[in-house]
Amino acid sequence: MTVFDTPATRELQAAVAEVVQRVIAPISAATPPGTRLTAEQMRTCLRALQPLGYLGSTIPRDFGGAGLSYVEYGMLLEQVAKGPVLFGEVVPPRTINYLGTAEQKRRWLPKLFSGDWIATAAITEPQAGSDMRAFTTTAVLDGDHYVVNGRKRWLKLGSVADLMTLMVVDPASGGLSRLVVERDISPWVSRDIDTVGLRQLSLAEVTFDGTRVPRDSILGEAGAGGEQFHRGIEASRGFIGIQAVGIASHALDRALAYARERVAFGRPIGKFQAIQIVLADAATRLQAARLLCFNALAILDSGKRAPRDVSMAKVFAVDTALAVCQAAMESMGAWGTAEEAEVERCWRDAAMLSAIDGTAGIQRLIIGRETLGMSAFL
């Protein structure tokens, strides 16, 4: 419980929890180990979460969005993260809404808001993540098309997506542009990467080899796509933080339940001070992380920028989530490591949040820059 929790957010989280239990958990449980959710399974999950604002997120209702505040969307994502599949934030509609023309919004947003289309955001490249100046994927104008060459890596849902917002280098200006790529019109080749966590989701590397993308798919001015990225990523960092909190809350809940029922030396292990202190510290740190995240999101809701606060929230929440998951696992003895106990999966999924939307190291450099007034970036 925090000052950010209201009757309305509790109602929202209860509704999300119901969808997770009724729709997402059975799909996840039926997915064999080593396989990922199919496009159809993804669509089923997206459509189930759609009425709660998962796809329309913070986009105003006037444009067909859900009109949620950043805090409300954070509450929604936190609750999804307590479930078995960490779907995460849906980024492309926000990019299209921010940069797109009225005609472009009409063309793409309804399909994304309905869950009929799955979307991915393509920014990172194999040779460059933090260093966006080293991106090499290009889009060269050729008549009424752009010709795209290059590779992108780590695209969440990249193998099952129908649409991609693609960051490319504009050779004319040297700046970064955003294109919207429809898979049916401009197909891409993808391969999924096996990772320590998020094992039911596609995390893809995609290749463009002379792929032709219609000229009217550019979002905003050529070469001006970098500025929007830096604004949009502030919210994304707050959302990653609160999802880390959601994951770790689930792990802690499992550990608390186990501490109440597991008996050793004639009493529930929760009655041992050693266990209580571990779980009390975990709950306290998680509460601090949750407050940092919602505080950062509330600043964004007030219309201000919050680079320092979102970086603090992200780095502290992810570090805390990993520590809480590990503490939960250890407090449960061997059972904590069993897949059935659901805690080891939380630990693995939390580890996946360290690099996304800026590594822990980069977050610390941002906090340092904003605190000292000096940049340690090259």
Ligand SMILES: Cc1cc2nc3c(=O)[nH]c(=O)nc-3n(C[C@H](O)[C@H](O)[C@H](O)COP(=O)(O)OP(=O)(O)OC[C@H]3O[C@@H](n4cnc5c(N)ncnc54)[C@H](O)[C@@H]3O)c2cc1C
């Ligand atoms: C689960 C997951 C989902 C993702 N989803 C997407 C997605 O949908 N779309 C997408 O485009 N990308 C996605 N990413 C990629 C993510 O955004 C990048 O991993 C991130 O930007 C970091 O880039 P990198 O991994 O190439 O690390 P690098 O930039 O190569 O960094 C490597 C190491 O060097 C350090 N480092 C780099 N520069 C400096 C510096 N100047 N000073 C000090 N240290 C430095 C970093 O902190 C890090 O420890 C995802 C990643 C993950 C893990």
